């Protein structure tokens with residue numbers, strides 16, 4: 001049961017958005033490509049890392065909103081395998097911010113029954129980062145509320161390649177009949193195997209790209225792109241994305257209910 005007052009104060013602009021939502025039709029899993037930290041900093045004549053620092057506050061706000069709305073899963077894209085190409089100081093600041101975030105927020109995550117997760121090749125990360133991640137994984141392992149995943153050293157293509165390798169190994173060992181491999185068999189070998197596919201993918205900063213994020217899982221996701229830069233992304237923008245999501249008609253390659261029933265288009269629609 002959602003406590004609306006915890007998400008948005010009565011009478012606030014956020015509450016108007018919240019009241020416009022059908023709480024029974026919220027997405028189960030929302031994935032977010034957090035983009036625009038560098039541009040946010042540039043607009044303020046600050047170093048890029050200050051954009052990432054401000055972005056960490058947006059992470060806190062987004063996790064809180066998603067958990068209070070009772071979503072099953074939230075996945076944030078924090079560091080791609082391509083991000084290693086950035087200057088060393090920027091990379092190390094990003095991981096420092098992640099460690100600081102976990103140090104500050106871990107207790108709150110556990111208290112709110114939020115299970116922390118990493119998707120990506122965690123073995124490629126620095127020892128101190130892995131220790132901080134392991135601590136967060138252990139501390140929230142028993143939580144049964146929202147699953148909060150952070151994509152780190154992540155590549156959607158690498159994830160699919162990892163799943164293919166795992167299937168090939170099982171087949172070579174005689175534990176799997178290659179003829180039995182179907183979409184479900186691939187899904188079960190992805191990092192997100194126990195999560196529903198994202199229903200909604202949000203990308204901030206106006207860029208119209210997928211950037212190698214959850215390539216398999218977003219096959220039928222609705223995509224919401226907002227011009228808001230990630231450090232400015234707050235509850236209001238999350239709620240706007242959800243309102244937009246609920247306006248869409250998800251057909252999964254089928255036809256709309258009206259078309260299925262053979263209903264003629266409304267005259268207003270013909271005029272539009």
Ligand code: FPP
Nearest residue numbers: 034035036037038039055056078097098101
């Ligand atoms: C994209 O902005 C953002 C990132 C590559 C990193 C996101 C990281 C954080 C928000 C920091 C903390 C993370 C957690 C999970 C606590 P960009 O630098 O590509 O922006 P630009 O396109 O404007 O240059």
